[in-house]
Amino acid sequence: LETFEVLKVLQSVIRTSPAIVFFWAPEEDWPVEFVSENIENFGYRTDEFTSGKLQYGDIIHPSDLDYVHQKLAKYSDEGMSDYNLEYRIITKKGDVRWVEERGSIQYENNKISHYQGIILDITERKRVNRFLDIDMDIGNFLTPTGDLQEMFDQLLELALHIEGVDAGALYIVDKSSKDLNIVSHRNISDEFVEDNSTIEKDSLRGRFLSVQYPVYKLYSEIYPFSKSKKGKDSLLATAIIPVITNDNLSAVLFLASHKNYEIPFSIRNSLETVANQIGSVLDRIEKEAGIQKGQYDLQVLFDTIPELIFVVDSEGCILYSNLNVAKTLKYSKQEITGMNFVKIHSHTQVLDAAKAFNEALNGNKQKKLFTLMDKNNNLINVDTTMQKGEWNGSDVVVVVNRIVE
Secondary structure (H helix, E strand, O other), X not given: OOHHHHHHHHHHHHHHOOOEEEEEOOOOOOOEEEEOHHHHHHOOXXXXXXXXXXXXXXXXXXXXXXXXXXXXXXXXXXXXXXXXXXXXXXXXXXXXXXXXXXXXXEEEOOXXXXXXEEEEEOHHHHHHHHHHHHHOOHHHHOOOOOOHHHHHHHHHHXXXXXXXXXXXXXXXXXXXXXXXXXXXXEOOOHHXXXXXXXXXXXXXXXXXXXXXXXXXXEHHHHHHHOOOOOHHHOOOEEEEEEEEEOOEEEEEEEEEOOOOOOOOHHHHHHHHHHHHHHHHHHHHHHHHHHHHHHHHHHHHHHHOOOXXXXXXXXXXXXXXXXXXXXXXXXXXXXXXXXXXXXHHEOHHHHHHHHHHHHHHHOOOOEEEEEEEEOOOOOEEEEEEEEEEXXXXXXXXXXXXXXXXX
């Protein structure tokens, strides 16, 4: 290509790029020597800067201006060339936007000749990170009641928190059939929900929604894959984002806008970040469900064992007991949990039981004959084994008592 054609290509690329190119003079508040045309993204014209009417420092948020000055002074004092900064600017309309500056300090004869670099709008990334910092701690994110529906609603709300999308649905993949089922929706019509509540995996819509990469299209371009035409929903730009856990599709985010004809490039990374976070939440829930099932299965197993089984913490408090303990000692599950282990022994053996417990806690397995006392003061002879173990990450003593007739 000739030079003129190369310049035309570069200008075209810059105009469609989210990265705004700057060349700054090394003077107070950085007079602009060059700025790319896509500065219009922030409402400004290039000539406002190149004419000297505006300096770059004029659009930096006043609260961040000293910070930027100090950082650039530090970098130049240290002889650095490349740097990254994050700070706020003010658009011509007065909106505040976060930007990331990826810059380079150019030197001539050991003096700064100019700064050059790009700035990227990272406002949505900042918003997502701030939202995730508040809400993505698993213990706080999941609802106290453990209500799955409320949790699904919260996950969808997490995505719709991002400016640029205002409607959507969360599909969960059925583990057995692999069909997609809507579990939460917002700002879409009842007709859409009814027509798309379940999407079979082998259907045209199912195959389209199950692609494991994000798809950004106009709703009018994808509605042939949906029973519901544009109709009442008046959806324009749409995003179909897979949620992956353990390399498998676990959910799909269907997001849309009633106002925008395109999902802005500036928020796509944020939407995909949210999808990753949703995947982490779903994976955690599945694992916790598996742990709970494992604990339930263990409980069922222990409850079929005729021996009396206790798990006792290092302070001597009973953390767990099987069903046969309650039947034999006449205490309810609630009464026995938290009780001091030595108190279920006959009065004459309390000290011996305490000594054996301490030996077991120190790692010395104990096997002795003891006499237990039930709630009605009836005595029960048992052959007891005490052994140190671990329960939920803490040292415990596991006690197995076999009744001796």
